[in-house]
Amino acid sequence: MSFLDHVRHCNAYSLADFVPFRVGSARVGWIRRPLTLELMRFGSLFHVFEDLVHLNPDLRTAEERTEAVDQALSALRGDGLVGRLRGERYAVMERPGTEVLIEMDRGAVTQFGIVNLGFHLTGVVGHGPDTRMWIARRALDKTTYPGHLDNMVAGGHPAGLTPRQNLLKECAEEAGIPEALAESAVPVSMISYTMEVPEGLRRHAFWSYDLQVPVEFTPEPVDGEVDSFTLMDIDDVACIVETSDAFKYNCNLVVIDWLMRTGRIDPAHPDFHELSVGLHQPWP
Amino acid sequence: MSFLDHVRHCNAYSLADFVPFRVGSARVGWIRRPLTLELMRFGSLFHVFEDLVHLNPDLRTAEERTEAVDQALSALRGDGLVGRLRGERYAVMERPGTEVLIEMDRGAVTQFGIVNLGFHLTGVVGHGPDTRMWIARRALDKTTYPGHLDNMVAGGHPAGLTPRQNLLKECAEEAGIPEALAESAVPVSMISYTMEVPEGLRRHAFWSYDLQVPVEFTPEPVDGEVDSFTLMDIDDVACIVETSDAFKYNCNLVVIDWLMRTGRIDPAHPDFHELSVGLHQPWP
Numbered sequence: 001m002s003f004l005d006h007v008r009h010c011n012a013y014s015l016a017d018f019v020p021f022r023v024g025s026a027r028v029g030w031i032r033r034p035l036t037l038e039l040m041r042f043g044s045l046f047h048v049f050e051d052l053v054h055l056n057p058d059l060r061t062a063e064e065r066t067e068a069v070d071q072a073l074s075a076l077r078g079d080g081l082v083g084r085l086r087g088e089r090y091a092v093m094e095r096p097g098t099e100v101l102i103e104m105d106r107g108a109v110t111q112f113g114i115v116n117l118g119f120h121l122t123g124v125v126g127h128g129p130d131t132r133m134w135i136a137r138r139a140l141d142k143t144t145y146p147g148h149l150d151n152m153v154a155g156g157h158p159a160g161l162t163p164r165q166n167l168l169k170e171c172a173e174e175a176g177i178p179e180a181l182a183e184s185a186v187p188v189s190m191i192s193y194t195m196e197v198p199e200g201l202r203r204h205a206f207w208s209y210d211l212q213v214p215v216e217f218t219p220e221p222v223d224g225e226v227d228s229f230t231l232m233d234i235d236d237v238a239c240i241v242e243t244s245d246a247f248k249y250n251c252n253l254v255v256i257d258w259l260m261r262t263g264r265i266d267p268a269h270p271d272f273h274e275l276s277v278g279l280h281q282p283w284p
Numbered sequence: 285m286s287f288l289d290h291v292r293h294c295n296a297y298s299l300a301d302f303v304p305f306r307v308g309s310a311r312v313g314w315i316r317r318p319l320t321l322e323l324m325r326f327g328s329l330f331h332v333f334e335d336l337v338h339l340n341p342d343l344r345t346a347e348e349r350t351e352a353v354d355q356a357l358s359a360l361r362g363d364g365l366v367g368r369l370r371g372e373r374y375a376v377m378e379r380p381g382t383e384v385l386i387e388m389d390r391g392a393v394t395q396f397g398i399v400n401l402g403f404h405l406t407g408v409v410g411h412g413p414d415t416r417m418w419i420a421r422r423a424l425d426k427t428t429y430p431g432h433l434d435n436m437v438a439g440g441h442p443a444g445l446t447p448r449q450n451l452l453k454e455c456a457e458e459a460g461i462p463e464a465l466a467e468s469a470v471p472v473s474m475i476s477y478t479m480e481v482p483e484g485l486r487r488h489a490f491w492s493y494d495l496q497v498p499v500e501f502t503p504e505p506v507d508g509e510v511d512s513f514t515l516m517d518i519d520d521v522a523c524i525v526e527t528s529d530a531f532k533y534n535c536n537l538v539v540i541d542w543l544m545r546t547g548r549i550d551p552a553h554p555d556f557h558e559l560s561v562g563l564h565q566p567w568p
Contacts, residue, residue, distance in 0.1 A: 097553070097556070163551040186546065188545050188546070189545060189560065190544075190556055190560040192561065207556075260472070261545060263470035263471045266447075268447055268448075272380065272381070273379065274379070279564070280561050
């Protein structure tokens with residue numbers, strides 16, 4: 001186990017078993033071949049070809065597309081072909097910052113290979129060798145990665161919010177961070193990767209924020225996503241990341257990026273360049 | 285002109301006219317086809333094939349290879365086929381951190397498409413909205429980019445020094461920064477790109493360092509590389525980068541990376557992801 005192992009783990013995929021998913025002229029995702037066959041049952045909603053799935057181009061607005069696909073997702077969920085629907089929608093675009101073509105339930109974005117935006121916030125107390133980092137332990141009843149270590153706050157980016165609105169919302173919900181403190185968080189980088197998993201293709205990007213936490217503030221789990229918070233010495237955090245899988249897989253990347261941005265991974269480290277490239281990958 | 289234009293400018297290349305250059309089993313560079321024909325005059329030193337140039341594998345040590353290639357480079361320089369030889373050698377490796385296979389004069393690395401390591405240092409005074417940045421103007425008699433704006437200190441990475449030794453050396457030589465101050469510089473990222481230029485292929489990576497400069501310190505040109513230093517408001521620096529080519533081409537990337545690491549480019553910026561990926565590219 002090494003820093004690089006975590007980065008490589010998040011960047012391991014093959015497109016051999018996937019076909020592109022298009023909305024209009026934009027390629028917005030990748031779908032596994034077996035799932036494309038299941039999509040044929042929805043009549044003309046999806047135009048399924050051997051090397052392409054095209055959403056019916058007669059659906060001309062994001063609203064029309066979203067409503068039609070929502071119904072299909074409910075049926076697919078009934079057959080266990082997509083994940084638990086969350087009632088939280090992600091904006092689907094050709095790339096971040098372009099027109100929203102359709103909104104899709106968070107529970108299906110991996111199966112459709114949609115780009116999944118979000119943020120992670122690193123909370124630290126103190127400076128220099130005395131720096132400590134607030135680490136969350138995920139609730140034991142979470143569907144994904146229960147009990148794993150996590151960054152202080154993290155969340156997917158629902159459609160209709162700005163990155164900052166979502167940050168303030170999640171800071172309050174997950175850790176009881178007051179708005180005045182959350183407002184001081186600084187966006188410092190974007191981490192992106194593509195990872196093949198049994199459910200489909202994770203094409204992820206998240207903004208990484210740094211928050212200098214006053215020593216007198218203690219985060220509190222509010223919405224049940226987090227079991228507990230612990231303030232750890234930064235060397236211990238770095239050691240856990242470098243030697244174990246105790247953190248949820250992608251939280252390791254946030255810590256590695258933080259260690260690189262603060263001079264704690266030496267430039268002469270033989271993996272420095274591969275880490276740097278691996279943290280900031282384009283998507284297929 | 286935009287931030288993204290600078291990043292794209294540094295990442296524009298085609299390998300159509302290049303062939304790989306190998307030393308032992310490692311591909312260490314790329315050479316334009318016309319130059320490969322010129323290499324045939326050196327007898328068995330280079331094994332020149334249609335799709336490959338291989339350094340004679342009978343040369344078994346880095347010293348043997350370096351000495352033999354140095355002689356060839358002098359001849360090529362005489363015919364104007366490589367750049368002015370600097371008497372400063374770069375370590376040639378398959379990738380940073382691996383065995384040094386040969387050392388090559390800095391004046392020829394672009395023609396051979398060798399990975400070129402270095403560093404740039406960003407010097408800032410103050411914090412928050414009052415932050416100012418020390419900007420160098422390159423000497424008017426420099427061979428490359430005379431009179432252009434530059435980061436406070438920058439330098440290629442000569443063989444045989446650690447990154448930190450080189451940083452301290454260049455800080456003293458280019459800006460008169462005392463060792464105690466230079467020691468406080470923090471390595472914060474690595475920027476890498478591949479750029480086709482008339483001379484060949486620039487495969488560059490440099491470590492970016494941040495230095496918090498005390499308000500009472502003023503940098504002074506020492507070795508003649510820099511014409512003058514100016515302390516600029518950060519908004520002015522950002523504006524110059526976003527709207528002009530006043531900076532030496534790759535210094536723009538250092539400023540953009542700094543603006544992204546300090547929250548001065550908003551996460552909602554439509555180019556955020558492409559900038560992030562473009563600043564941290566793998567090499568061909």
